[in-house]
Amino acid sequence: MAHPSQLGFQDAASPLMEELLHFHDHALMIVILISTMVLYIIVAMVTAQLTDKLVLDSQEIEVIWTVLPAIILILIALPSLRILYLMDEINDPHLTIKALGHQWYWSYEYTDYQDLGFDSYMIPTQDLTPGQFRLLEADHRMVIPVESPIRVLISAEDVLHSWAVPSLGVKVDAVPGRLNQATFIVSRPGVFYGQCSEICGANHSFMPVVVEAVPLDHFENWSSLMIEDA
Amino acid sequence: MTEEEKQINDNKGFRLPGIQSIQSTPCARDAILHGAGGSLAAGLLHFLATSRVRRSFDVGLGGFMLTTLGSWFYCRYNNAKARVQQRMIQDGMKNKILYEGSVPDPVKQPRAETPSSPS
Numbered sequence: 487m488a489h490p491s492q493l494g495f496q497d498a499a500s501p502l503m504e505e506l507l508h509f510h511d512h513a514l515m516i517v518i519l520i521s522t523m524v525l526y527i528i529v530a531m532v533t534a535q536l537t538d539k540l541v542l543d544s545q546e547i548e549v550i551w552t553v554l555p556a557i558i559l560i561l562i563a564l565p566s567l568r569i570l571y572l573m574d575e576i577n578d579p580h581l582t583i584k585a586l587g588h589q590w591y592w593s594y595e596y597t598d599y600q601d602l603g604f605d606s607y608m609i610p611t612q613d614l615t616p617g618q619f620r621l622l623e624a625d626h627r628m629v630i631p632v633e634s635p636i637r638v639l640i641s642a643e644d645v646l647h648s649w650a651v652p653s654l655g656v657k658v659d660a661v662p663g664r665l666n667q668a669t670f671i672v673s674r675p676g677v678f679y680g681q682c683s684e685i686c687g688a689n690h691s692f693m694p695v696v697v698e699a700v701p702l703d704h705f706e707n708w709s710s711l712m713i714e715d716a
Numbered sequence: 717m718t719e720e721e722k723q724i725n726d727n728k729g730f731r732l733p734g735i736q737s738i739q740s741t742p743c744a745r746d747a748i749l750h751g752a753g754g755s756l757a758a759g760l761l762h763f764l765a766t767s768r769v770r771r772s773f774d775v776g777l778g779g780f781m782l783t784t785l786g787s788w789f790y791c792r793y794n795n796a797k798a799r800v801q802q803r804m805i806q807d808g809m810k811n812k813i814l815y816e817g818s819v820p821d822p823v824k825q826p827r828a829e830t831p832s833s834p835s
Contacts, residue, residue, distance in 0.1 A: 494740075501803075508796070511741050515788050519781050526777050530770070 487619065487653075487679040496653040499678055499699070500670045502573060503655030509565050516558060579637035579669055583628065587640075587647030587660035587682070590689035594628045602713050608692045621691065622679045627698040631705040632675045640666045648683035651697055657683055672699040743791035747784050754783025 488496055498504040584595040588605075596602040609623040630636050640649045642660035649668075650657035657680075658668045672678075680695035700708065738744045759776025763769065 504799075508792070511744065512792065515744070515747070515784075519784060523777065523781060530774070 487622065487677075498655070499653040499672055499674055499676060500655055501673060502569075502670060503653060504673075505569050505572065506655050509569055512565060513562055516562060520558070577635045577669055577671070580634040581630065582637045582639065583630070584639045584641070585628070585649050585660070585695075587642035587644075587649065587686070587693075589644050589687050590682075590693040592624075592628075592647075592649070592682075592693060592695060594626075596709065600713055602709060602716065604712065604716075606696065608694050619679065622681070622694045622696070624694055624696040627677065627696040629698045629700060629705055629708050630672060631702045632672050632699040634702070635669060635671050638668045638670075640668060645686045646684045647686050647693075649680070649695055650683040651678050651680035651695055653678045654680075654697065656680075659684060672697070675699050675701065742795055743788055746791055747788035750787040751780045751784030755780030758783075 495503075495507055495510065498507050581596070582598055584597070586593045586595070591605050591607045593603065593605045604626045606624040606626045606628065608621065609618065609625055611620050614620060614623065638649070638656075638658070640658045640660045641664060642662045644662060646662070647660040648657060649660055654670050654672065656668050656670055658666045660666070676699055678697045678699070680697070682690055682693045682695070684690075686693075738748065755776045758779025759772045762775040763772035766772070
C-alpha cells in the first residue's frame with residue numbers, strides 16, 4: 487500500500503505492473519533530459535548579450551529539431567505499444583471471480599466450482615484495531631491464490647464504479663449492464679489495497695478494494711470455510 | 717508508533733522526494749553520475765582546446781545528455797536481460813519440482829537399450 491507523502495508508484499505485485507514501472511522510468515528519464523536541455527537553452531538565451539537580426543532561416547537546425555523529436559517519440563512508443571498488447575494477452579485463467587460494485591461496497595462471487603459470494607464493506611474508523619489502515623480495510627477480503635492467472639469480471643449494480651488495485655496494475659470500470667474483464671497474476675503473497683476510482687455518490691471514498699494473495703492450500707482452506715459459513 | 721520508532725524516524729532527517737526516487741530507480745543513479753562525469757570531461761576538454769566558455773558549456777550539456785542516455789539504455793538493457801533470465805530460472809525450478817520423476821520431466825534421460833543376446 488502507499489506510505490505517507492509517497493509520490494511514486496507502489497511496489498509491483500504482478501509482472502504487468504513491473505513492466506509498467508520500467509516503462510515509466512524509461513519515459514521519465516527521457517522527459518528529464520529534454521527538460522534539462524530546454525532549461526539550459528532558456529538560460530543561455532536570456533543571458534546572451536549578442537543579437538543577430540539577420541537570421542532568416544537555418545536548414546540544419548530545422549532538420550535536427552524535426553528528426554530528433556521523431557526518434558524520441560519512436561523510442562517511447564515502441565515499449566508503450568509492447569506493454570499495451572501484453573495487457574490484452576489471454577493467459578488461460580485458473581480462477582474467475584466476479585466483482586460487482588454497489589453503493590457503497592463491493593461484492594465478490596466465486597462461482598467456478600461452488601456458489602460462494604460475499605460483500606466487502608469498509609471497516610469504519612471507530613472499529614479499526616491497532617495496525618489496521620484507515621479507509622482501506624474491509625471486513626471481507628477478496629482472497630486469491632498466488633502465482634495463478636486470475637480473471638476478474640467487473641460490473642456494477644447501480645451507478646458507475648471502478649475496481650482498482652495500484653500494486654497489481656489493474657483499474658477497470660464497473661459499468662451497470664456491462665461486463666469488463668481483467669486478468670492478472672499476483673507474484674508474491676500479501677495484502678493489496680485499492681479504492682473505488684469512479685465517482686459514485688456520497689461514500690465513493692469509503693468503498694475500498696482489498697485483495698489478499700495466499701498459497702493455494704490456504705486459499706482452498708479459506709474457500710471451504712467461507713462455503714461452510716454461508 | 718512506539719517511542720523508539722518515532723525517534724528513529726526523526727533522526728533520519730529531511731529527505732527530498734525527488735532524490736529518494738532516483739535512489740530507488742534501478743540504473744538512475746549510475747546514469748546521472750556517468751552523465752555528470754561525461755559532461756565535466758567534455759566541457760573541460762573543449763575549453764582547454766578552444767578557450768571558448770559558452771561553447772564549452774554547450775558541449776558539456778551535449779556530453780551530459782549523450783552520456784546519461786547511453787549509460788541509462790545500456791544498464792536498462794542488461795537489467796531487462798537479467799530479469800528475463802531470472803523469470804526463466806524461476807519457471808524452470810517450478811517445473812522441475814512439478815514434473816520430477818514423471819514422463820514430462822525435462823531432465824529425465826532415455827534408458828539405454830541393452831543388446832539382446834544371440835540365440
